[in-house]
Amino acid sequence: MSGERSALLEVRDLYAGYGNLEVLRGVSLHVGAGELVAVLGPNGAGKSTLLRAISRFDATVNAGAVTFAGRDLASAKPEALIGLGLAHVPEGRRLFTEMSVDDNLRLGAYTNRDATLEVRVAESYARFPALAERKTASAYSLSGGEQQMLALARALMGRPKLLLLDEPSTGLAPQVVATIFAIVAELRATGTAILLVEQNAYLTLKHADRAYVLESGRIALEGSAADLARDPRVQAIYLGGATDE
Amino acid sequence: MSRRLHDDARLLPAVAAAVLLFGLLAHGNATLLQAGTYAAIYAVAAIGLSILLGNVAQISIGQAGFFGIGAYTLGYLATAVTWPQAIPPWLQFVLSTALGTALAALLGLVLGFIALRFRGHYLAMATLAFGLIVTGVFHESKALGGAGGIGDVPFAQLGPLAISGVAAFWYAWAMVALVALLSTNLLNGRTGRAFEAVRNDELAAEVLGVATRRTKIAAFAYAGALAGFAGTFYVSYLGLVDPSAVGISLSIDLLLMAVLGGAGGVSGAIVGATIIGISNIYGHNLENWRPVIYGVLVIAVVIFFPRGLVGLVRVPARKATGTPTPGGERQARDVARISARAERTTAATTVPRLVVENATKRFGGLVAVDDVSFALDNGTLTALIGPNGAGKTTLFNAICGVGRVDAGRIAVGGADVTSWQPHRIAALGVGRSFQNARLFADMTVLENVVLGAYVTENATFVDDLLRLRRSRTSGREAVERARATLADLRLEHLSDVAARDLAFGDRRRVELARALASAPGLLLVDEPAAGLNASERARLRDDLRRLRERGVTLLLIEHDMRLVMDISDRVMVLRFGKKIADGPPALVRNDPEVISAYLGTTEASA
Numbered sequence: 027m028s029g030e031r032s033a034l035l036e037v038r039d040l041y042a043g044y045g046n047l048e049v050l051r052g053v054s055l056h057v058g059a060g061e062l063v064a065v066l067g068p069n070g071a072g073k074s075t076l077l078r079a080i081s082r083f084d085a086t087v088n089a090g091a092v093t094f095a096g097r098d099l100a101s102a103k104p105e106a107l108i109g110l111g112l113a114h115v116p117e118g119r120r121l122f123t124e125m126s127v128d129d130n131l132r133l134g135a136y137t138n139r140d141a142t143l144e145v146r147v148a149e150s151y152a153r154f155p156a157l158a159e160r161k162t163a164s165a166y167s168l169s170g171g172e173q174q175m176l177a178l179a180r181a182l183m184g185r186p187k188l189l190l191l192d193e194p195s196t197g198l199a200p201q202v203v204a205t206i207f208a209i210v211a212e213l214r215a216t217g218t219a220i221l222l223v224e225q226n227a228y229l230t231l232k233h234a235d236r237a238y239v240l241e242s243g244r245i246a247l248e249g250s251a252a253d254l255a256r257d258p259r260v261q262a263i264y265l266g267g268a269t270d271e
Numbered sequence: 272m273s274r275r276l277h278d279d280a281r282l283l284p285a286v287a288a289a290v291l292l293f294g295l296l297a298h299g300n301a302t303l304l305q306a307g308t309y310a311a312i313y314a315v316a317a318i319g320l321s322i323l324l325g326n327v328a329q330i331s332i333g334q335a336g337f338f339g340i341g342a343y344t345l346g347y348l349a350t351a352v353t354w355p356q357a358i359p360p361w362l363q364f365v366l367s368t369a370l371g372t373a374l375a376a377l378l379g380l381v382l383g384f385i386a387l388r389f390r391g392h393y394l395a396m397a398t399l400a401f402g403l404i405v406t407g408v409f410h411e412s413k414a415l416g417g418a419g420g421i422g423d424v425p426f427a428q429l430g431p432l433a434i435s436g437v438a439a440f441w442y443a444w445a446m447v448a449l450v451a452l453l454s455t456n457l458l459n460g461r462t463g464r465a466f467e468a469v470r471n472d473e474l475a476a477e478v479l480g481v482a483t484r485r486t487k488i489a490a491f492a493y494a495g496a497l498a499g500f501a502g503t504f505y506v507s508y509l510g511l512v513d514p515s516a517v518g519i520s521l522s523i524d525l526l527l528m529a530v531l532g533g534a535g536g537v538s539g540a541i542v543g544a545t546i547i548g549i550s551n552i553y554g555h556n557l558e559n560w561r562p563v564i565y566g567v568l569v570i571a572v573v574i575f576f577p578r579g580l581v582g583l584v585r586v587p588a589r590k591a592t593g594t595p596t597p598g599g600e601r602q603a604r605d606v607a608r609i610s611a612r613a614e615r616t617t618a619a620t621t622v623p624r625l626v627v628e629n630a631t632k633r634f635g636g637l638v639a640v641d642d643v644s645f646a647l648d649n650g651t652l653t654a655l656i657g658p659n660g661a662g663k664t665t666l667f668n669a670i671c672g673v674g675r676v677d678a679g680r681i682a683v684g685g686a687d688v689t690s691w692q693p694h695r696i697a698a699l700g701v702g703r704s705f706q707n708a709r710l711f712a713d714m715t716v717l718e719n720v721v722l723g724a725y726v727t728e729n730a731t732f733v734d735d736l737l738r739l740r741r742s743r744t745s746g747r748e749a750v751e752r753a754r755a756t757l758a759d760l761r762l763e764h765l766s767d768v769a770a771r772d773l774a775f776g777d778r779r780r781v782e783l784a785r786a787l788a789s790a791p792g793l794l795l796v797d798e799p800a801a802g803l804n805a806s807e808r809a810r811l812r813d814d815l816r817r818l819r820e821r822g823v824t825l826l827l828i829e830h831d832m833r834l835v836m837d838i839s840d841r842v843m844v845l846r847f848g849k850k851i852a853d854g855p856p857a858l859v860r861n862d863p864e865v866i867s868a869y870l871g872t873t874e875a876s877a
Contacts, residue, residue, distance in 0.1 A: 047775040047802045068869075069659055069830040070801045197660060225658055226871030242805075242831075264869045265860050266832025 032096075034059045034188055034219050035080070035112075040090035042079035048088065049075040051243040057188060057221050062214040064230045064251065065223045067240035068264050073223040074117055076240070077190045080221075081107055081114035095187065109137055111187035117196065117223075119177040123166035127157055130165050130176055134183030150179045153209075171202035178209065188219045195226055207233055227264065231255040239263055279536035280455065282581060286538050290444050297440075302552065304440045310548030311443035312505050315450050317528040317540035319497030322454060324526075325535025326463070327490040328470040329386060330395050333402030334525045337375040337495040339409060339517030341502025344371035346421035346512050351414070360428040364507065371503040372496050378405075379495020383488030402522050410514040420513025427507040439508050446504060450497060451537045453736050457493070458536065460735025460742045461728045461749075466490060468722050471711035478671055480697035480726035480789065489732055498525075520562070524551075527565050531572050533579020542580055624649055625670065625701075625793055625824070630679035632665050632848075639665040640676070641848035647793070652815065652825040654835040654856075657845035658868055663828045664706065666845070667795050670826075671703045672696040683793065698726050702791030706798045706828075708782040710770040716781050717766040720753035723788030727752065749788075756788045760814060776807040783814065793824045800831040812838055836860060844868065 033056035043049040049072045057063045065073050078085040080092050082104045092099045094112055102110065122130050131150055135143050151158035154175045160168065165176060174194050181189060191210070195203040203226070211233055214220060224230040231237060231251040239247040239254065241263050247254060254260055290307075297303035316338055323329050348367040358366070382401055389397045409415050416422070427434040434442050457463055465486045468476035477483045506512045524547055532543025554561065576582055625647040632640040640662040647653055655663050668674035670681055672693035681689050683699050697703075702723075711719050728749050734742040757763050762784055765777060773781060779799055786794060796815075800808050808831065815838055819825055829835050835842060835856065842859040844852040846868040852859045859865055 043802075045775075046773075046778070049802065051804075068832065070798070193659075227869075228871045230871075261866065261870060264832065265866065266834075266836040266856075 033057060034061075034095060035221065036091075036093045037076075037080065038091045038093075040076070040079060040092065041088040042075060042085045042090070043088065044075075044085060049085070049243050050079060052090070053240070053243070053245055054090075055238050055245065055248070057219050059187070060214070060217045060219050061236065062210070062220045062222065062234050064234035064237040065221065065240060066227045066230060066237055066254075066260070067246075069225075071240040072243040073240055074192050075243075077114060077192050077221065077223055078116070081112065081190055083114060083116060105137070108184040108186070111185070112190070113181035113184055113186035113188070114190040115177050115181045115192060115194065117192040119173050121165040121173055121176060121180075124164060126162050126164055127168070127176055128161045130180055131157075131183060134180035137184070146183055146185070150183065153182075153212075154179050169202075170198050171205065174198065174202075174206060175209070178206075182213075182218075186218065188221065189213065191220055191222045193223055193225060195224065195229075203229070227260060228255065279458075279538050279581075282538040283451065283455075286541050287448070290447075294440055294444070298437065301436070304437060306549045306552040307545075308440045308443045308508060309552065310545040311440070311447045312501050312508070313525065313528060313548050314447050314541045314544035315504070316498040316501040317525050317532070317544040318447075318450055318454055318537050319494030320525050321529040321532070321534045321536065321540035321543075322458070322466070323490050323494040324529050325533070325539070326458060326466040326470060327487060329487060329490060331382070331386075331398040331491070331494065332395050332519075332522050332526060333382070333398040333400070333405070334494065334498045335517045335519065335521035336402040336405030337379060337498035338502040338505070338521060338525075339405055339512070339514075340375045340378060341371035341499030342506040342512040342517060343409060343415055343421065343502075344374055344499075345503040346424045346506045347415065349424045349507070350421055364427040364429065368500065368503040372500040375499020375502070376492045376496035379492035379499075380488055382495065383491030386487060386491055387484055399519070399522070402519060406514045406518045409517070416513070418514060420511060420516070421506070422511040424506050424510045424512075426510070434507060443504060443508070446500075447541065450500070451541070454497075454537050456738040456742070457732075457735050460738070460746060461725070461730040462486075462489065462732050462735040464718075464722055464725060464728075464749075467714065467718075468711060468725070471713055472709050474673065475705070475709040475711065476722075477693040478673065478697055478703050479722055479785070480694045481722075482692070482694045484692075523562075523565065527569050530569055531579060533576075533581035536581075539579045539581035546580075624682075624684055625826070626680075626682040627666075627670065628680040628682075630666065630669055630676045630681060632662070632669055632674065632676050638848050640669065640845075642679070643845070643848070643850050644679075645843060645850070645853065647824055647826060649792075649824050650819065650822045651840040652819045652827065652838055653841045653843060654827045654829055654839040655843050655845065656829065656832070656835060660847075661845040661868075662848040663845055664797060665848075667703070667797055667826075667828065670696075671701055671795060697789070700790070700792035701795070702786035702789055702793070703795040704779075704782045704786050704797055704799060706801070708778045710773075710778060710782055710785070712771040713769070715767050715769055716762065716773070716784075717750070717753055717757065719770055719781060720756055720785050720788045721749050723756070723785035724749040724752040726789045752790075753784075753788050756784050760784045760787075776803050779803065779807075779811075780814075787818070791823065793826070794818065796825065796827045796829075798828055798830060800829055800834050808834060832860075 035057040037053060037055045040050050040053045041048060053076060065076060067073050075085050079087050094110060097110065122133065131147055135146060156172055157176055157179060160172065165173065168176060194206050198206065207229065210220060210222065222230060222234065231254055234251040236249065237251050237254050238245050239260055246263055247257065247259055293307055297307055316334060320331060320334050323331055345367040348370070354363050382398065385397055386394055410418055432438050458466065465481045468479065468481050469483050469486050473483050528543035528547045529540050531546060532541065533539030572579060628644050630640055630643045631638065643666060655666065657663055665674065669676045672688065672691050675690060680687060683696060683701055686699065688696050711722065728745040730742040730745045757766060760780055760783065762780060765773065765781065770778070770781065783799065799811055803811060812834055815825060839856050841854065842856050843850055844859060844865050851868060852862045852865050
């Protein structure tokens, strides 16, 4: 499946959920180094749960395997993932809202405070000039777009090989959505692999290399982004096509 | 009713036997009798606190204040007031007791009102402050004797019998028996069900028609009344009361009694009060160490026996009642009869027409619902769809009174309910299920569904307390209704399962049953299919269809578009709080604006 290039992230036959609720029912996918892969699907299909199960954020894995850079993540602790090069930007951003922008950023490098820390902080501000202007502001005073940028910047402080990005455009004004997507595209160009969960299917497919469409916890469609953008079945999954009975 | 009450009822005979034995053995021993009498007095106050704490999940560290009000009322009336000759001493005693209890209840009502504004440690602090204020008033009041308190209160005289010595012991325990009986009645009635609902989930309780504010106030008033009652007896037994006797240390003792024995119900409070009452008498030389020992004890009990000492006693599980065993012709007839009744009970009793006019709801700068208007035709199924954050649940909340709109108007069956509390809207026949199935986790499935029928019950607090006919019949009818609803949804086999142990799909169906038990005319269902597998979805679709055929008007939030397009008469689409489409499914599905709302466009500007 992964062809000549071995996959950075490999998810095999994953069953996961919360307590008694099983959300994912046998999901397999992979992300190659430097790839931008999208996970699409209607609300409740299990997109966020997929990311939360990969990063062990709060979903529990009932069966299946997740390997990252050749390492089985079953035994990895959530806080160790960042050291392995896997960063998760959860939905809702989860910033430390009472702390300043600068402190939030530095906490992103919490596990990895070496001589390069200042370099990485400087890089972040170079990449997100809007944040540099608001260094000392507390995170809750930022606009929605700035908060999303801070969440991204914080995750990038660990210099991850793979970024799990959960609905970065939710609740943002259209111009801000465009900015976020531009940043995502730039990250991909600089070699960071991204697994992107999004509601906005068509815009996402324009930027992604490949995509999976989830429906009721299973992968209904997969393929290159260009093919899926033309596939009428995508719309049927979102809006309920002709009923199959 | 509930498992705990059931355990409680089974423990009571053992407790009564222990008291009898104790009384007979202690007959010649004045110290032991005295200890037993104090235990009884404290037990009465502790029962009230145990109910507040264990059944309603409200804390009070000020119960000694009520105890003091009872004691001071009787003490004052017995020493400073000249009674008319016509009133014999026994009647003076009865009237003073009644007045002391009533004053304490009234103050309990006031504390209940205050408690509505606080939760958790803030509530604890507010009640603590209340207790301190009451003691402070006693301390500063010249008329009440200041720091010295009131002394020389004569023994209460009941006919030829002075309440002292052995007579006081038996009288005090008769008082405990009376209070235990009344409290058990209360907890087994509609009021007790409301208590349990409030303890489990206030929001769900309110939406089922439980007036949660009034329920909490009633609980505080009842606990206050019992503490006041205990106080009146205390002063007529001891003959004196001073501020230090009804101060913070008594409040803490009462708390310890309730927690040590096991909060909730009556038997734990009696056990706890007996242990503390007796050790107070024999532990006199420990005086300075008492707070330390009690403090350690409270922490130990909370950590190691969260259900208290009573919780350690294993009461044999009751036999599952009413769970039909399969097989047999009679069985089949029963089921047929029950379902026929279910058709009647779950068919809409009232059919309220819902009208929403220009509803707008803002959260800070965000307009969550933006000028939405619609009316629902009776007996139709309408789906409310839209991307995440479109404002669907906010609109639901506004309709059932959980979150008020900032502008606009909502009417149900002609009544303007825009500013009503949820329980009043529920009483009009508006049912609701939640996105995350807010079942009462501690209760069984049957108990959950019985609470669904709460709005159909008409027993009052006094009906329940005295177990009058209305309390018995309305409770029985609620249980019948619940059983019929469970039978209707083919869930009878789960009746005795605790809600927390249900599989996810069953949890959703039980929640639907709970919402249906009130026979709503309008049912709001929030994402019922989320997390269900294919066969569960098919069952859900059948259930929803059947309800509509019976005349229930349904408004459904759902993301499963196959289900939505399949069963809806009409689909409304929200986006950023605005209604962008409204019509039959086939039309809405092909609306370009709806498509872009769901799938976005290739341009970022959407």
